[in-house]
Amino acid sequence: MLERLYLDNAATSFPKAPGVYEAMVRYGQDIGASPGRGAYAEAKQGASVLAEGRRLIARLINAPGPDRIVFTLNTSDALNLAIKGVVFHRLRSDPDSRIHVVTTAMDHNSVLRPLNALASLLPGLFRWTRVPVDAMGRVDPGDIQGAITPETALVSVVHASNATGVLQPVADIGAICQKARVPLLVDAAQSLGHVPVDVRAMGIDLLAFPGHKGLLGPLGTGGLFLGPDMDERLDPLREGGTGSRSESDTQPIDMPDKYEPGSHNTVGIAGLNVGVRALLERGLDNIRVHERALIERFVAGMAEIEGVRIVGPSDADQRVAVFGLVFDGLDPHQAAERLERDHGLLTRAGLHCAPGAHESMGTASMGGTVRVSFGLFTTHGDVERTLAGIARVAQVCAVSR
Ligand SMILES: Cc1ncc(COP(=O)(O)O)c(C=O)c1O
Structure with missing residues (x-):
């Protein structure tokens, strides 16, 4: 399984x-x-x-x-x-x-x-x-x-x-x-x-x-x-x-x-x-160092995947490890469903109780985003696996367009 x-x-x-x-x-x-x-x-x-x-x-x-x-x-x-x-x-x-x-x-x-x-x-x-x-x-x-x-x-x-x-x-x-x-x-x-x-x-x-x-x-x-x-x-x-x-x-x-x-x-x-x-x-400074490294790797990995983008800043200084993703031509709920069904990745789709944020970022009319959020226990291996699943969903989506 x-x-x-x-x-x-x-x-x-x-x-x-x-x-x-x-x-x-x-x-x-x-x-x-x-x-x-x-x-x-x-x-x-x-x-x-x-x-x-x-x-x-x-x-x-x-x-x-x-x-x-x-x-x-x-x-x-x-x-x-x-x-x-x-x-x-x-x-x-x-x-x-x-x-x-x-x-x-x-x-x-x-x-x-x-x-x-x-x-x-x-x-x-x-x-x-x-x-x-x-x-x-x-x-x-x-x-x-x-x-x-x-x-x-x-x-x-x-x-x-x-x-x-x-x-x-x-x-x-x-x-x-x-x-x-x-x-x-x-x-x-x-x-x-x-x-x-x-x-x-x-x-x-x-x-x-x-x-x-x-x-x-x-x-x-x-x-x-x-x-x-x-x-x-x-x-x-x-x-x-x-x-x-x-x-x-x-x-x-x-x-x-x-x-x-x-x-x-x-x-x-x-x-x-x-x-x-x-x-x-562990110390909040050390936790931030760990989460910043996850952010930097995820942002860099996402930049290499076609057909999907991160909403908001790429600079780790300006963000936490909560990412809103937009897949070209794919509804966020469908994308989240594929990420779970085909890759076992548990994300959340939609407006995330922040409709104003989505209006400001231009993602409200597309039904919001797919949200990926890492935590203290997320590993670098988890980030790689997440990137691989996202790349596959974006690829399948591009082929079927
Ligand atoms: C920015 C923000 N404010 C408030 C809340 C509400 O938090 P809680 O579920 O602890 O009431 C959330 C929950 O996701 C949130 O992300």
Whole structure:
């Protein structure tokens, strides 16, 4: 049987770091308790799993402290909390205030849908601007600056595109936002765990991230970093039991309980901790060196194949290892099907929840692209096998035209 090669790390990483699932089984079988809900040893062990997770992630992104990390279900959950939390806080302070958000043409539906939901909930009060990108999918920080008005409550930027892999100049945008005193939200779904992220050096106030992609943790994990004072500018979207301040029937304001009502996915976070520890041990700079080498080889190999092209930058400095491919005369779904059926290559076809990115790159009308995404455990042999499969599909397609 054809050996299967997973090339959809942009959706979720696979495999995970060694030991992730073992840690989850250990937690489920040997500890089991819900943290913060008991004084017995197992409940305290659960609390230390959460505390360790916050410590590890804070170290990874250079956050000022572990309690600035809020656990969420995934990136989308973190983005909803960041976007709606800022807007609801503004509305609570001044119900008549007009609120504006700036985002980019490359952003994901997990940003666009909350923005559109707010626009329909608050007609006349809420609006948002999408800043265009150049032919490579990069935004000009000057255009972000130009889009900021006195009503702007937030700038939201996707760090690395899930459609093309292009990286945005986040540090430059961070400097602009700091000067304009507008908080910067960064969607790090495709960057964290792949490129070094330093929230302080890059001027990031809110960082939404998945636990289940670059951090090598299980599905159902994610988080939001909140910079100093952001908790005073962001309302929670959910209230409920936290195991703390039980005498009060209103939501505590302490971090991170303010945003974490209900029982945690402690089993998932036990696994996530193993993933983040593996990243810290290997070092983000070393991971970037490995992934850059994969990018360079893939780009060079693709340049030699006729009938198929990569959308977005070829320069490894400007991208992560997420590639959108266009096959001449072949629908992306058909191409992905052939890659799987004939070569065992598991890719993803379509618009990848980023219709604006495809419109900007001219790939929306052709049904999107075939997405190939490498991960930390992708080898050079895997890249060669991927190139060979792509070449064969492009060749068969050219012959049948
Ligand atoms: C850029 C980007 N933002 C947000 C998301 C949503 O991530 P999650 O599935 O963790 O909610 C994704 C997922 O693919 C993504 O690529």
